[in-house]
Amino acid sequence: MSLRLYQYWRSSASWRVRWALAHKGIAFESIPVNLLEQGQRSDSHTARNPMQHVPALEVSPGRFLAESVAILEWLEQMHPDPALYPSDxxxxxxxxxxxxxxxxxxxxxxxxxxxxxxxxxxxxxxxxxxxxxxxxxxxxxxxxxxxxxxxxxxxxxxxxxxxxxxxxxxxxxxxxxxxxxxxxxxxxxxxxxxxxxxxxxxxxxxxxxxxxxx
Ligand SMILES: N[C@@H](CCC(=O)N[C@@H](CS)C(=O)NCC(=O)O)C(=O)O
Structure with missing residues (x-):
């Protein structure tokens, strides 16, 4: 399966992750979570991210990574080129x-x-x-x-x-x-x-x- 990004268009933390994915040329499926309709508070989304925030990245079926800092660092290690962090x-x-x-x-x-x-x-x-x-x-x-x-x-x-x-x-x-x-x-x-x-x-x-x- 390709990566699935649960996100909201105006979420700044979601924006960080979709930009990193695009920069690295990693294909992903975007799944909207409507923050104005409280989609982040649903049981299904809470299972993806216990903080009830977007983004959450489904990295394999049923396995989710949340927190954009953690996601970007994981992406960097899995897909080092092009880099988003200096090596120094x-x-x-x-x-x-x-x-x-x-x-x-x-x-x-x-x-x-x-x-x-x-x-x-x-x-x-x-x-x-x-x-x-x-x-x-x-x-x-x-x-x-x-x-x-x-x-x-x-x-x-x-x-x-x-x-x-x-x-x-x-x-x-x-x-x-x-x-x-x-x-x-x-x-x-x-x-x-x-x-x-x-x-x-x-x-x-x-x-x-x-x-x-x-
Ligand atoms: N530190 C988190 C922040 C996540 C976050 O705060 N997301 C906001 C949107 S940018 C959210 O889902 N807010 C929903 C709410 O407060 O109910 C990350 O970097 O992923």
Missing amino acids: PWLRARVRQVCELVNAGIQPLQNLTVLAAVSSDAEVKKAWAARFNARGLTALESLLCTLDAELGEGTFAVGNSLTAADLFVVPQVYSARRFAVDLTPFPRVLLAERSALATPHAHGALPESQADAT
Whole structure:
């Protein structure tokens, strides 16, 4: 069987994984899970991912891997070329630092579950998400500038080629725009976004390119 990706078009964590699969040329079947209809909370999806989140990747019949960081690292080991992580240990750690800044430091605070606990008022939810996106992007801008000083000026998140770091940064910037965050203080982040979006498989991974996009 080909890999099956349970995902939602607007989910930033799903976007990371479908982009990685496309970049590596790995065929997969996309199975939509509608977050607005609570599909993530069904028994069948809870069996795929006990956190009731997308994405979940079915790697063989009935065997599921969740958490985009774990999925990307598994894909990298199973399909090393083209690589999404540098082979140099320090650069690889830097790529992971960027991934975790987004994965652990920003995205969890804008989750539907978290926003529902914050308020039932859409404007309050948006302000909360915007606040933590701006905080995280401030840290990310600073980190990317530090990396330029360390590695020489680059155009992608880490260095001059697409890495897993970009697959986390681009969907996060898209989310920040949805929450109306002012992105002008983050020129280095926007440069990384532009560079990554110009790579060959970026377009097919966009939310709007997904079959379940509304
Ligand atoms: N750290 C997880 C995050 C997964 C996650 O938060 N997914 C969101 C969509 S981007 C979700 O399913 N949210 C549903 C909810 O909060 O009910 C990963 O990287 O896979």
